[in-house]
Amino acid sequence: MTAAAIAAGGDDFDQLARDAVYRAMFTRRDVRSHFVPDDLDDSVLARLITAAHHAPSVGYMQPWNFIVIRDPGRRREVRDLFLAAREQELPAIEAERQALYRKLKLEGICESALNLCITCDRQRSKDSPLGRWHNPEMDLYSTVCAVQNFWLAARAEGVGVGWVSIIETEALKQLLSIPEHVTPIAYLCVGRVSAFAPKPDLEAHGWGKRLPLPELVMSETFRGAGEAPLKSAIEHYGKLKIMSRG
């Protein structure tokens, strides 16, 4: 791609290229069940981490680090943290959903090719916290943008990613020797998969449904009515998108 193409203000993306970007988003899944035992090439993992490194960050802070975890013993210890956390979380779930909750597969820590912990160094811009004086959590959000870049790039590479959020943060920090001023944002299971499910697991298992998008759009203020043409356009695009699934 030439600098002139970049300067053309977006015309560097033709219809096929735009479709590819949307396809990565619409077919990305939180993968727990479809990992295969194949190794993941370092050349592929390098591209995924480079994608993460090109996320936006507040004040160009780039607060992230990437801990690659391959050791089976350490991964079993992380899985034990997950299992303990799941038992602790269960009572918080509505009684009539607890049986379903127990059936859900919520991690692929040991069977994925590798694990990756993406962390946020809270002190990396401490002398010039541009954009963080009012909203100090912005560095956490920047790191989440890196996670999402990683996830989408992985989808385009045919690599599955699952985010394990049922885990006790302090125990994870201890296990991975993460210092006090660093926050683990995402613990990811990463690897080749046999398939990407056509729907999110939690939808397929009846845990939830995709919310009707027009109801989530508001005009000028929270709950503000209006934007009827935009809402119609959203419904129209939703129908097109379903049809194009073939």
Place this chain on the structure above:
Amino acid sequence: MTAAAIAAGGDDFDQLARDAVYRAMFTRRDVRSHFVPDDLDDSVLARLITAAHHAPSVGYMQPWNFIVIRDPGRRREVRDLFLAAREQELPAIEAERQALYRKLKLEGICESALNLCITCDRQRSKDSPLGRWHNPEMDLYSTVCAVQNFWLAARAEGVGVGWVSIIETEALKQLLSIPEHVTPIAYLCVGRVSAFAPKPDLEAHGWGKRLPLPELVMSETFRGAGEAPLKSAIEHYGKLKIMSRG
């Protein structure tokens, strides 16, 4: 795309499609300076919001709402909040960088086609907080994933997005009538642009540099040495990427 293609485990992305996904990430910018006065079609905005709605969310919570702000008067009020916040943030910046800070253009609130506030409803899964018992902030992170989807889709559509984080949250909530249990995550300036800058503004203006990525990669634990082949692969890919800029 057929269901069979999706089930093929990523082979549905050929080299061109993969390149498009990376290109959106590598050429995405936090846009402040290049907005043009053109309207943004509702059909385009509908696609961007649909992309955001397909972000991952903890427990399939989908905690986001999208407030579209077009009114010039309201936007001027938001800009006043930014100007006040910038004055408050300035003393936190290192003395020798304050002159540069003042010169930076950090928002395009009034000159972009529209503004969009993406919010997080903290109570949307309150009866079954799957994945949030230990880490209640996960819903905020889900909403950030939606922001990043929006941003990347926008890049592929030739639409610029700038995230304004220098703003006092409570004042913004009051201005947009956002209720107590809802957190504004991102206030975005959105619109057609004359160009996407070849580098991030903060790099072009000497505020910061992109960090050397291999130094951010660790093995097994924080600061753990190792992963030499992966670090070499990252350096190799970085060189390829620079050459391909043409």
